[in-house]
């Protein structure tokens with residue numbers, strides 16, 4: 140009997156999968172992605188957006204939902220007092236953070252990638268005639284759909300990091316919503332020169348780059364954008380790890 | 389074994405644990421006593437590394453807890469009742485802890501059975517009473533078959549049957565050679581289970597003693613048909629003899645043995661010869677009075 144990295148991951152999976160809220164939040168996330176994608180595909184007419192962009196138009200709300208999933212998983216350790224049992228069992232602490240991130244991230248990646256493909260399939264079936272139909276063989280389509288899964292997986296990890304960092308569900312969710320939804324809006328209020336320079340690098344804009352089929356001006360290249368977003372996640376995880384290791388539980 | 393060595397913990401400007409040192413040894417039940425706010429829970433959190441001491445250190449089985457390869461096998465702890473996600477079932481809660489160490493599912497069922505929770509194993513923890521929460525916490529503490537079992541106020545919220553269960557469980561664990569430590573703010577809860585007592589107040593060690601030693605003989609009650617003869621017989625410089633009834637005396641400064649022997653040499657009949665002990669409760673109150681008053685005055 141001893142602590143193993145695999146054991147800690149298995150433990151975190153047990154915690155994750157044994158909560159009803161996990162299944163509800165995951166269900167809502169994937170539903171948002173599919174329903175919004177399908178509705179947008181059916182109703183939009185014009186040539187500014189491709190079939191893939193339309194299929195993934197639920198990704199902003201889905202990102203919020205998977206972020207909440209990660210944040211709740213992490214913050215509930217503190218709000219319920221479970222953290223004491225958790226850290227008494229794993230006194231080195233950091234394996235808990237890595238495992239929680241891995242479990243939430245992988246679960247979101249798998250489910251949301253499937254959701255992205257489902258949204259694209261359903262969206263294509265009901266696609267408005269004015270929008271050019273696309274197939275999986277077309278340039279960038281698979282990249283955008285897989286990219287959506289990767290981005291949403293990373294958002295779940297960001298949620299975990301924020302939850303462990305601020306130790307409160309409401310606080311973590313507020314920060315998450317602020318970063319993903321409100322910051323881009325605030326940036327638009329800055330003088331044009333500054334706004335143009337920083338807008339592509341804002342977390343949600345950078346992350347979304349990988350999901351857009353046609354890169355407009357002021358958008359990072361797909362994988363560059365995802366890498367920038369991953370950078371934000373890594374930094375947040377680092378700060379969360381520091382607090383977990385240094386402060387009293 | 390738990391070794392707490394010169395541990396100090398401050399929260400802001402307030403010193404909650406103050407240069408505390410004690411050892412809880414294997415094969416014994418150690419009672420950790422003190423009024424509310426004395427720093428017992430804080431000390432216990434420091435023992436398993438949840439809170440870091442400002443100075444001093446703690447060893448569990450001779451080494452720092454975090455360095456262990458199998459922490460749940462070193463020490464099992466109950467830190468507070470209902471420390472678990474209310475939405476999880478008892479089984480899932482224990483399974484999540486067990487998996488960290490590769491402890492098999494069969495052991496989870498075993499500790500649930502031991503804690504009398506088999507019937508509610510698949511109920512959500514949120515629906516548990518305080519007593520059931522305590523039982524679940526104790527089950528969790530025993531998961532890793534630990535060498536040390538440390539429980540913070542384990543009988544809180546338990547019914548009399550539960551209290552008896554805890555008492556038997558802990559004596560059994562100590563008899564198996566494990567180190568057992570439990571905290572309480574009530575002497576009555578601990579004196580029946582523990583032989584070794586660590587008493588703290590305001591974070592400081594007040595006494596490191598045994599139940600037997602804490603009970604100090606106050607005096608001897610004697611019932612005899614010849615009180616005056618006995619009084620002259622046993623009198624002396626440090627002895628006080630007071631008459632408490634027609635045939636009754638209360639003696640301090642002489643043991644029951646001395647009085648009995650003296651009476652026998654003169655053929656004085658004794659109907660009763662009893663040590664009157666200060667109750668444990670009184671001894672505990674005396675020790676902690678200052679600490680309690682300090683708390684109340686603030």
Ligand SMILES: Nc1ncnc2c1ncn2[C@@H]1O[C@H](COP(=O)(O)OP(=O)(O)O)[C@@H](O)[C@H]1O
Pocket residue numbers: 399404422423424425426427428429430431
């Ligand atoms: N995390 C904390 N932050 C600030 N003060 C604390 C914290 N934990 C405990 N205290 C204070 O430390 C003192 C000792 O608390 P505790 O260890 O719970 O005592 P006991 O378990 O003996 O009742 C109390 O005055 C309590 O208010």
Ligand SMILES: [Mg+2]
Pocket residue numbers: 428429430540541
């Ligand atoms: Mg306490």
